Amino acid sequence: MDRPDTSPPTMMQRILASDFVFDFTRAPLAMLAAAVVLFLFIIAILAPLVAPTNPFDPASLNLMNGFTPPMTPNMFTGQSFVMGADDQGRDLLSAIIYGLRVSLFVGVMSVLLAMGIGVSLGLVAGYVGGWLDNLIMRIADIQLTFPSILIAMLIFGVLRGIIPPDLRDEMAIFVLIAAIGLSEWVPFARTVRATTLVEKEKEYVQAARLIGLRRGQIMWRHILPNVIGPVLVIATITLALAIIAEATLSFLGVGAPPTEPSLGTLIRIGQDYLFSGEWWILAFPAVTLLALALSVNLLGDWLKDTLNPRLK
Amino acid sequence: MLVILARRLAQAGLVLLLVALISFAIFRFVGSPVENILGQEATVADRNELIERMGLDDPIPVQYARFVWKALNFDFGISYRTAEPVADLIASRLPATLELAFISALMALAAGILLGIFTAINRGGFLAGFVMTTSLIGVSLPTFLIGVLLIWLFSVELGWLPSFGRGETVKLGFWETGLLTASGLKSLILPAITLGLYQMTLIMRLVRSEMLEVLRQDFIKFARARGLPERMVYFRHALRNTLVPVTTVAGLQLGSIVAFAIITETVFQWPGVGLMFINAVYFVDIPVMSAYLLLVGTLFVLINLIVDLLYLAIDPRIRDRNLRGG
Secondary structure, eight states: OOOOOOSOOOHHHHHHTSHHHHHHHTOHHHHHHHHHHHHHHHHHHTHHHHSSSOTTOGGGOOGGGTTOOTTSOOTTTOOOOTTOBOTTSOBHHHHHHHHHHHHHHHHHHHHHHHHHHHHHHHHHHHHHOHHHHHHHHHHHHHHHHSOHHHHHHHHHHHHHHHSOGGGHHHHHHHHHHHHHHHHSOHHHHHHHHHHHHHHTTSHHHHHHHHTTOOHHHIIIIIIHHHHHHHHHHHHHHHHHHHHHHHHHHHHHTSSSOTTSOOHHHHHHHHHHTTTTTOTHHHHHHHHHHHHHHHHHHHHHHHHHHHHOGGGO | OHHHHHHHHHHHHHHHHHHHHHHHHHHHHSSOHHHHHHOTTOOHHHHHHHHHHHTTTSOHHHHHHHHHHHHHTTOOOBOTTTOSBHHHHHHHHHHHHHHHHHHHHHHHHHHHHHHHHHHHHTTTOHHHHHHHHHHHHHHHSOHHHHHHHHIIIIIIISOOSOOSSOOSOEEETTEEESTTSHHHHHHHHHHHHHHHHHHHHHHHHHHHHHHHHHHTSHHHHHHHHTTOOHHHIIIIIIIHHHHHHHHHHHHHHHHHHHHHHHHHHHHTTOOSHHHHHHHHHHHTOHHHHHHHHHHHHHHHHHHHHHHHHHHHHHOHHHHHHHHHHO
16 A cells, blocks of 8 residues: 655655645636746747848848848748848848847846836835935825826936937947836835835734844735735736836837847838838737737736735 | 915915026936037137126026016026027917817817717717727827828828828917918818827726716606606706716816817928927927926916816815815
8 A cells, every 4th residue: 555645845846736826727818928938038038049140240231132022932042031131132031030129128127126226125115214214105196197208208318418429339239228117116015115114014014023033024025025916917017017118218219229239129110111011020020029918918917816806 | 264365375486486496407407508609719808708797607596586577577598509599489489389289179078078978978889989998099099190190091091181291370469370271171180180089098998987977866866757748857957966066077177178289280290389399309408398398387387276176166065075174
C-alpha cells in the first residue's frame, strides 16, 4: 500500500494549485491575451534573431525595393517581403519587430518608473501622514485634474528644452520614459496610500514598532509586501496606457527619434503614404499596436476582476 | 452658500497661481531667454541691454509677479520661432479649437445619452450587445489611430470627406468660423467624430449603468402601475434621475476634449491651439508652451469650479454636508 505523500509541496506545486492558476485556466480570453502578450514580448526581446533583416543596417537597404507590396516580388530586384517594404526599401516585418522592441522597452520602463515613484510616495504619505501626506496628495489631486497625455507632452517639451540640441535625438528615448513615467504615478500612490492606512493599524505593524524597528524598515519590509497585490493590477493597466501614450507621442513626432522608430513612428510614416495606395506601411504596424494594447488591456481587466475578492 | 462659493473661489485662485508658477518657471529657467532671442553671436553689451529691458536681473518673486501681471493683460511674450506675439498666435487659433471641441462635445453628449438609454432598455438584446462590444473596442483604440482609420475609409477609399484643414472660413469680427460654409462643415465631420468618440462611449456606459440602477427602483414600478406610457417612464422619470452624475462627468470630460484636441488637430492638420502646442514642443518654443499651459490650466480650473458649483446647486445633500463641515 502506498503511503500518502506527506512532504511539503514545492513552490511550483503550490503555484499550480493556487486559485489564481485555477481561474486562469478557465478564462479563455485571458489565456489568449496572455499568449499574445507573451509572444510579442519574446519576439521583441529576440529581435536580432527573429527579424529577417536588421532595419538599421544601411547595407541591407536597397532603395529600389521601396514600396514593394506584401508577398509580391519587387519588379526591379525580384526580392519579396512578407509584409512588404516601406518607402526606403526597408523590410516592414523587421521594422515592426524592432519598433515593437522600442515600444515595449519604453512602456515597461516608464511603468517601472511610475511604480517606483508612486509606491514610495504612497507608502510615505500613508505611513508618515501629517503635512507630508497632505502635500503629496494635494499634488496628486492637481495632477489628476489634467489628462496624463497632456502632462507627458509638457514634461517631454521641458526636458527637451533642458537638454542641449545635439543630444536631443540620443536622449529622446529616456526623455520619453521620464515623461510617461512621471505622468502616470498618481494611481499607484493613491492605492498604496489607501492600503497603507489600513495596514498600519494592524497588529504585525505594531509588533514591529514595539521591537524598535526603524520607520523605513517597517515601510519597506513589512507593509510593502502586503500592499503590492493591487499595485500589480495597476501596473498592468498602466502598461497598456503607457504603450498607447508612447505610440501617440511618437505619432505626433514628439517621441521616439527617427533613428529608433517605435510602432507609433511607423504609423506616422505610414499615414503619409495612405493617399498613394501603399496601405501596408500603415496597416501592419497599426494592427500590431492594436493587438498589443488590446491584449494588455484584457489581461489587466481580468486581473482586476480575479484579484478583487468582492466580485467572487 | 456664499461661504462655500468664497472658499471654492479661493481654492481655484490658489491652483491658478500654482499653474502660473510652473508656467513662469518653464518660461524663465528652461533654456536661456536671452540666448534664444539674440542668438549666440550677440555682444555682451547687447545681452546686458536685453537683460535690463526684460528685467531678468530683478529678484525672482518680482519677476514672477510681473509674469502674472502681464499674463492678466494677455501679454505672453514673443514666440522664439515666428517672432510674433504669443497672444496674437493664440487669438488667431483659438476659435478653430473651440469650434471643434464644442461640436464634438455636443455630439458625444447627444449620441452618448441616446445610445445609453437604448442599451439600458434593450439589455440583453442583440443590437445592444453589439453596441456595447463595439464601444469596448472603441475605448481600446488610441485616438490617433481612429483618426487615421477614418481618413483611410472616408477620404482615401470613399473620397467623401476632406482629410485635413478647416475648409473655407468666414470672418465674423475677430472670430474666424468654419461653421457657415459647406466645405467648413464637411471638414469638421471627421475630426469631430475622432475627438468625441471616446467621450461618447464614456457617457454611454455611464448613462446605461445609471439607467439600469434607476429602473430597478420603486418609483418606476409606480409610474408603470399608473399606466404611464413607456416613453414617459424612460425619459421623464428614469433619465432625469441619471442627469446628476452625467452632468459632472460630461463637464469634467470637456477638459480632456481640449487636451485630446492636440492629437486630433495633428492628425487632421486642424489649425488650432493644439497643433500650435505640438509644434512648440517640437521646436522647443518655450513662450508658446508656457502660454498654452497657462491657457489650458485656467480652462481646467474654471471647468472644475463650474462643475463643483453645479453639483452643489443640483444636489442639496452635498450643500448641507459642506456647510456643516465648515
